[in-house]
Amino acid sequence: MQVDLHDILKIDGKKMQVNAELEMDQFHGTFGDYPIVRKSPVSLEIVNKGDRNLQIKGSSEVVLAIPCDRCLEEVDTRIPLDFEKEVDMKLDEEERVQALDEQYFIEGYNLDVDKLVCSEMLVSWPSKVLCKENCKGLCNTCGTNLNLKTCDCEPTDLDPRMAQIQEIFNKFKEV
Ligand SMILES: [Zn+2]
Ligand SMILES: [Zn+2]
Structure with missing residues (x-):
């Protein structure tokens, strides 16, 4: 307005x-x-x-x-x-x-x-947005939402945030 x-x-x-x-x-x-x-x-x-x-x-x-x-x-x-x-x-x-x-x-x-x-x-943007405090996030390897199911991937030491950065990066590449 x-x-x-x-x-x-x-x-x-x-x-x-x-x-x-x-x-x-x-x-x-x-x-x-x-x-x-x-x-x-x-x-x-x-x-x-x-x-x-x-x-x-x-x-x-x-x-x-x-x-x-x-x-x-x-x-x-x-x-x-x-x-x-x-x-x-x-x-x-x-x-x-x-x-x-x-x-x-x-x-x-x-x-x-x-x-x-x-x-x-x-x-006022929040510094952190979580669906719940103990959200398990996505598997770094296969992208499975670990809140919903488990997967058989080996656990890695990769920072879970890296997976998201990768995803954002991929989005940019598509544009
Ligand atoms: Zn979540
Ligand atoms: Zn997995």
Whole structure:
């Protein structure tokens, strides 16, 4: 959803509150697309701090289907969103991108809530996603999901993460 910032920029001290619906149904991540399982509107508070500075606060929660780090089964993962940003509208778009050091979410006078939320999701991204604490992962040799069945491969010392890196690598080769 786009929020028009024309009105709020006219009056210093003005405050606006918006419940912004997210349009996206999936999140485009570095290693692929993650379906959004649940989303709720982003409650945004935008304040004109004067001198064309805007303070943008927002909170929401998105649930994404993210593959388990070990077995790659999709796990419904809560991504809490709670952010506060200052945007200097005196800067042009290029300067703003550099100042914020992230994907820009304001184009002209439009705040693109989806883009803003995407960059915040990266910030809140979980360091670890497991389907369960004791997930057995995939066999390094044959790729069997060891939570579901066993295989006859000899155990190896290969780091289980190597198998996933290999898989990601293979995905890239297919493209
Ligand atoms: Zn797992
Ligand atoms: Zn195996």
